[in-house]
Amino acid sequence: MHENLVDVIERLNRKLVGMYTYYGINGMFNDLLGLYKYVKYELYRVMCRRSQKKIKVAKYKLILERIPIAKPKIYVQIW
Numbered sequence: 001m002h003e004n005l006v007d008v009i010e011r012l013n014r015k016l017v018g019m020y021t022y023y024g025i026n027g028m029f030n031d032l033l034g035l036y037k038y039v040k041y042e043l044y045r046v047m048c049r050r051s052q053k054k055i056k057v058a059k060y061k062l063i064l065e066r067i068p069i070a071k072p073k074i075y076v077q078i079w
Contacts, residue, residue, distance in 0.1 A: 005047070006067055012039065013070040024075035032072035040069060 016039065020032060048054050 002050075005063070009043075009067045009069060012043070016070045016072075020070070020072050021075050024073060025078050026074060026076075027078075029072065029074055036069070036072050040064070043069070 016036070019035070023032060044055070044057075044060050047060065
């Protein structure tokens with residue numbers, strides 16, 4: 001919560017890409033997409049708790065455009 005936002009998102013992306021490569025098969029895409037949405041929401045919640053002023057959703061979207069969170073993709077086709 002107290003670290004630089006760029007470092008937090010980079011570390012988060014490394015962890016997410018690792019999960020995507022491990023669970024990235026055909027039938028798991030919807031679950032990975034749910035994980036992606038959950039991570040985006042939780043990051044927003046943590047950012048709101050960092051300061052005394054709440055961060056606006058528009059500003060959060062601008063931050064995510066500059067420093068994107070890794071999106072899920074299928075790595076192995078099993079059928």
